[in-house]
Amino acid sequence: MIKDNTVNPVIALQEQICTLEIENEQLKRFIEIEKKIGGERNIDQLLPLIMTEISKFLDADRSTLFLLNWEGMELWAKFAQGLEACNISIKMKMGIVGVSVLTKQIINVANAYEDPRFNAEIDEITGFKTQSILAAPILDNGNEVIGAIELLNKKSGLFTKEDEHKVKEHTLNFSETGLINRPDKSQAEALVSEIRETTQCQRGSLFLIDQHQGELFTIASDGLGAKDIRLSINLGIAGLVAMTGKSLNIPDAYADSRFDMSTDQITGYRTHCILCVPVKNQNGEVLGVIEAMNKKNDIFTDADAEYLEALSSGIAIALENAMLFQEQDRQFKSILEVMAASIDAKDPLTAGHSENVTQYAVGIADELGFGEIEQDILGVAALLHDYGKLGIDDYILKKPGRLTAKEYECIKQHVVITRDILNKMHFSRQYRNVPFIAxxxxxxxxxxxxxxxxxxxxxxxxxxxxxxxxVFEALTSERHYRDALPAERAFEILEQDSGTMYDASVVAALKKYWYRQQGQDRIQH
Ligand SMILES: [Fe+2]
Structure with missing residues (x-):
């Protein structure tokens, strides 16, 4: 019999409809999840809710969210289903989830106990029997790993390729909500571009309200004719949505008297239809608006509006977190500056030591490929490392000659005082190891x-x-008991003790950093 290779158009169409229905179902389900999540503003409640939804969505028995602690090279279980007191921390190199974090890959394991990478320790603690595992890294915008999701025991069979795809989408959503990461402009841009693709519009924008100027300004825009613009809050559809806090779906902009044509006149863009929804915080205050323009060959539907509204809750949390974070960060850094200045005030000769040590330390870290967050933690610890000198008598600190054994014992105490004072300070989240690093x-x-x-x-x-x-800073600066040494001599001293006293890779990185800086200075002068 001759096989008929021609495609039956009716069957092909039916298949296409079937695919569309499945995709539509998935979108509906996604919107449902986003809505549920968006309705919950308390972050402590939100994480369990997200994890429960992800488990349901992927038909897994349990799920765990891990956050990465770089300094301790550990993964902390931020939320683990089925574990009320969730105090699990595992070494970064351990288990399937560790492999996923280190390789930045999704790992799909059918039978955990047959996989040599599997770490059965958590099963031993919980009494749970792990079978199948799907582990996915959570990446930030700079493609740095910030944590991981682990799903255990798919109820119906094994985790599939499709599940891998779904979990990837969800981990993206995670970093976009800003719940466990700092949102920034590129994150907002990714969201806007997602909005544009999902609603099939030509242009998407996210505006923030500038209360002082009474204006709306774009923090992200994407698509045809997209530009960073500022608008008066009294004008146009976006202004109206910002003022009233109510969504507007305008099928024909030029037929609507509320539409402000001046931006079109400036940009040369022709607006046809607009969908605009407010972004509100938990007190119902409008923080900004999302605007989608010109749906391709159509007008915006109620489903588009629902989708944008569902997204806006997540965006509001991200924006509020960002604003709160910036405020806290400003306050924290100003306290550090005051602390550093108080060490300087004690002895003008060594003034600037803490800042210089910080600059070198961060320079070394940069050479060694540390990320921005790790450099930040290191910078804080470096700035405060000698804080305990505040508690040491001036006559010892400023003594021109050799210290007696008793005086040396006394000066050693500055590290204890540094530790004790810093331990009394509240260091949030990533900075919590600063006292002992310093x-x-x-x-x-x-x-x-x-x-x-x-x-x-x-x-x-x-x-x-x-x-x-x-040591490098101290050697190359003038002290009460000796003159400054040239950098070359300081490197000789450090290199002599490399591997015994000092880490050789760190000394090499400092040298590289130092000569690079010198080269740049020479070019500039
Ligand atoms: Fe010191």
């Missing part, structure tokens, strides 16, 4: 340092960086 800066790899005589692997890597930056 306080161990006189420890040496071979255990010859003080205060505890820690050895190589017991000293945090960030501390090893501060130690090298500290």
């Amino acid at each position: 306080a161990y800066h006189h420890e040496r790899l071979d255990g010859s340092g003080y205060l505890e005589g820690l050895k190589s692997e017991e000293i945090p890597f960030m501390t090893k960086i501060i130690a090298v930056a500290d």
Whole structure:
């Protein structure tokens, strides 16, 4: 029999309709989830809700959200279904989830106990029997890993390729909500571009309200004729939505007297239809608006409006988090500056030591490929490393000659005072290890340092960086007891003790950084 290779058009059409129906069902389900999530403003409640929804969506028995702690090289279970007191932390290199984080890949395992990478420790704690696992990294905009999602035991069979795709989409949503990450402009841009694709419009924009100027300004826009613009809040559809807090779906802009044509006149763009929804915070205050323009070959539907409204809740949380974060960050950094200035005030000769050590430490970290967040943590610890000198008598700190054994014992105490004072400060989230990173800066790899005589692997890597930056700064600056040494001589001293006292890779990175800086200075002058 001759096989008929021609495609039956009726069957093809039926298949197409079927695919569309499935996609439509998925979109509906997604909107439903986003709505549920959007309605919940309390972040502590929100994470469990998201995780429960993801489990349901992927038909998994359990799911866990891990956040990455770079300094401790650990993954913390932020939320684990079925575990009320969720205090699990695992070493970054451990388990399937660890592999997923390190490789930035989704890992799909059919039978956990047959996989050598599987870490059965959590099962032992919880009494749960893991079978199948789907683990996915959560990446931020800079493609840095910030955590991971782990789904356990698919109820109906094994996790599929399609599940991998779905979990990838969801982990993207995670970072976009700003719940566990700082939102920024590129994140807003990704959202707007997603809006444009989903609603099939020509242009999408996210506007924020500038209360002082009484204006709306774009923080992200995408598509045809997209430009960063500022509009008066008293004008046009976007202004009206911002003022009233109510969505507007305008099928024919030029036939609507509320539409302001001046932007079209400036940009040369022809607006046909507009869908505009407010972005409100939990008190119902409007923070901004999302605007979609010119649906391709059509007008916007109620489903488009529902989709934008569902998204706007997530955007509001991200915006509020961003504003709150900026405010807190400003306050935190100003406290640090005051603290650093107070160490400087004690001794004009060593003034600037903490800032210089910070600059070198961050320079080393940059050479070694540290990310922005790690550089920030290191910078804070470096700035405060000698804070305890405030508690040391001036006559010892400023003594021109050699210190007696008793005076040396006394000066050693500055690290204890640094640790004790910093331990009393509240360091939030990522900065929580700052006190001990700062306080161990006189420890040496071979255990010859003080205060505890820690050895190589017991000293945090960030501390090893501060130690090298500290010694280099001290050697190349004038002291009460000696003149400044040239950088070349300081490197000789550091290199002599590389591998025994100082980490060789850190010394090499400082040298690279230093000569690069010198080269740049020479070019500039
Ligand atoms: Fe010190």
